[in-house]
Amino acid sequence: MRHSVNRPPTPDVADDQEREQSLPETINIKMIESGEKERLMELLRERLTECxxxxxxxxxxxxxxxxxxxxxxxxxxxxxxxxxxxxxxxPASVKAELLQRIQSFLVSAAL
CATH class of the missing domain: 1.10.246.140 (ENY2/SUS1)
Structure with missing residues (x-):
């Protein structure tokens, strides 16, 4: 296939999908990088033990x-x-607390 001299070739859709991360993947990476994921895991362990x-x-x-x-x-x-x-x-209270913490993280990280 010949490419136009005036513009670069159009990238394949598959290439774009490989480069772009999904929102859950992006959130997971941000949570790991910030240390929030480990803090949430520790909170979950504590709450499950307490209840x-x-x-x-x-x-x-x-x-x-x-x-x-x-x-x-x-x-x-x-x-x-x-x-x-x-x-x-x-317990629903543990789930709700974790959800609230995740939502707060997302707001503060502007995701």
Whole structure:
């Protein structure tokens, strides 16, 4: 294909999509660079421990291991068993607090 002498070739759409990051990717990068992601993770750990969620998940794991037998359980089995229940049992107040902190970060970062 010959290119015009007066203008550069039009870039392919696929090339543009590879160069441009999606909004969630951009937010994730900004949160990592600023250290906000690690602060949010620490806050989440604290809140889940405070509300007893962590102990509840530990109890579920122990009950599953006891039921199946110690030698018959893998980490993948445990993850599959407790993931859905674990996500569903995170208190709404913890979710709301994290959401508020993320929104505040986005406003302050002007994203």
């Amino acid at each position: 007893g969620w962590k102990d509840e998940m530990k109890t579920l794991c122990r009950a599953y291991i006891k039921k199946q037998g110690r030698d018959n359980v893998t980490l993948d089995d445990l993850i599959q068993v407790i993931t859905r229940k674990g996500r569903a049992s995170v």
